[in-house]
Amino acid sequence: MQLRTAGALIGIVATLGLSVQVAAETSAEDAKKYRLSIMTSLKGHISAASMTVRGLVDNNGQLVGHAAGLVSSAAELNSIFQEGSAVDDSEALPAIWEQPDKFAAAVKKNQDATVAFQKAVAGGDSDAIGAAFRNMGKSCGGCHDDFRLEDDD
Ligand code: HEC
Secondary structure: OHHHHHHHHHHHHHHHHHHHHHHHOOOHHHHHHHHHHHHHHHHHHHHHHHHHHOOOOOOOOHHHHHHHHHHHHHHHHHOOOOOOOOOOOOOEOOHHHHOHHHHHHHHHHHHHHHHHHHHHHHHOOHHHHHHHHHHHHHHHHHHHHHHEOOOOO
16 A cells, blocks of 8 residues: 555656656647636636626635636746747737737736735625726736737637
């Protein structure tokens, strides 16, 4: 039993070692795919949070988890726009890499807004939660307006 556990652990360590190697040379396709996964995660959390904030579903404390998901996915925005990864049907505009300061500001705005939303959720005041939610949504749309080809969702 103990031996088997040790074997499983070694397996996990080996897998981690491998994934670090792979990450060092992420292909443009995988970088894009990963970016879309993060965006999809942001969308899932913000949609679920929106329905909760609007009272369309019972609030059983799930806002805390959605806020945490938004904060952690937004925290990855700095690293998911690998140069050259606007491949296939990517909607990432060249402006992302041509105007890095402006893009970094749009990233920071969203990160700050997700953290503010998380704080408002922790505070529990529904007006503050609603205001922070709207501000966060604007910061998604603001970046999409300037740096995304189509904004259809
Ligand atoms: C700093 C810029 C930026 C911020 C902030 C941002 N996005 Fe995006 N988002 C993009 C870009 C650029 C794309 C297009 C990526 C591509 O196609 O390669 C995108 C794509 C998407 C997509 C489409 C994914 C797909 O499968 O095609 C969704 C959904 C999305 N974003 C949701 C969100 C939500 C929700 C937020 C806020 C919580 C957000 N985004 C914040 C830049 C941003």
